[in-house]
Structure formats: C-alpha cells, structure tokens
Amino acid sequence: MSNDDKSLAHTRWNCKYHIVFTxxxxxxxxxxxxxxxxxxxxxxxxxxxxxxxxxAHAMPDHIHMLVRIPPKLSVSGFMGYLKGRSAVIIHxxxxxxxxxxxxxxxxxxxxxxxxxxxxxxxxxxxxxEQEAEDRVRDSIxxxxxxxxxSK
Numbered sequence: 001m002s003n004d005d006k007s008l009a010h011t012r013w014n015c016k017y018h019i020v021f022t023x024x025x026x027x028x029x030x031x032x033x034x035x036x037x038x039x040x041x042x043x044x045x046x047x048x049x050x051x052x053x054x055x056a057h058a059m060p061d062h063i064h065m066l067v068r069i070p071p072k073l074s075v076s077g078f079m080g081y082l083k084g085r086s087a088v089i090i091h092x093x094x095x096x097x098x099x100x101x102x103x104x105x106x107x108x109x110x111x112x113x114x115x116x117x118x119x120x121x122x123x124x125x126x127x128x129e130q131e132a133e134d135r136v137r138d139s140i141x142x143x144x145x146x147x148x149x150s151k
Contacts, residue, residue: 013071016054016116021083022062022108037093038063041086049078066116075113083107 035058046053046067055066069078087106 011071014068015071016066016068017075018114018116019065019067019075019079019111020062020113021079021111024105024108026061026108028060034090034094038086038090041089042082045082045085049073049081051078079111079113083111 039056039058042056042063042065043053050070051073052068053065054068055064057064069075090106
C-alpha cells in the first residue's frame with residue numbers, strides 16, 4: 001500500500017485530481033488584493049468537505065489545485081460546492097464585486113479536471129498483498145458457521 005492511501009470503512013483509496021478553474025471573463029482579480037482571501041476561503045471549504053489540498057497556486061487569471069477527494073464525493077459535486085459557496089462568500093466579503101460580476105457569479109462556467117493515477121507496479125503489488133491479507137483473515141476465524149436453529 002502507498003503511504004498516500006486513505007481508508008473508509010471497507011475501502012482503500014487514493015483519488016487525486018488536478019483541477020483548473022477561472023474567474024468570469026478571465027478577469028485578473030485573483031492576483032490582486034483578493035488573492036490571499038480567496039486562498040483562505042478555498043482552503044476552509046475544502047477542509048469542510050474533507051478534501052485535502054496537496055498543492056495550489058493562484059495564477060493571474062486562473063487557479064490550479066491538486067486535491068485528494070474522497071470517493072464518497074463526486075468531482076462535479078465537489079466543484080459545484082466549491083465554486084458556488086466561494087462565490088457567495090467572496091461577494092459577501094467584497095460587496096463591490098457584486099456590481100462588476102452581476103448576480104453572484106464570480107467564477108466562469110466549467111472547469112478542467114485530470115486524474116493523477118498510480119503506476120502499474122503499485123497496483124500489481126496491491127493485488128498480491130490483498131490476496132495474502134484475505135488468507136490471513138480466513139485463517140484467523142477457522143470456526144465454521146453453525147446454524148443455531150438446527151438440532
């Protein structure tokens with residue numbers, strides 16, 4: 001298993017995505033006064049959804065993020081949440097943007113996403129180790145199931 005692997009009740013996962021999104025009309029507001037505030041807002045929203053930001057950078061007219069999203073969240077659902085909630089918070093904190101961008105639409109429609117996958121050796125090792133782990137688990141509980149309702 002990789003050190004990056006996380007787990008849920010019955011799942012091991014390592015879902016990393018490279019995401020790029022832009023402000024409406026690619027306006028260069030991210031790099032100015034708003035840069036630090038937008039960074040804090042995005043970090044807080046990711047934290048609330050248990051999404052880990054591995055790397056992020058605000059360019060003059062777009063944002064790059066490398067994130068680890070749990071499999072219980074879809075990428076599209078997370079991005080809708082991130083862009084929607086951040087736009088509302090940005091407009092609340094910076095009321096003057098409301099007039100420049102219209103009805104609380106700070107981000108442009110859409111985004112770019114690409115998966116960051118594992119290599120073949122890691123997957124093969126996982127498959128080998130999973131089989132051995134299943135054998136160990138089976139040897140621990142040798143007792144067969146007995147039906148309590150039979151004589």
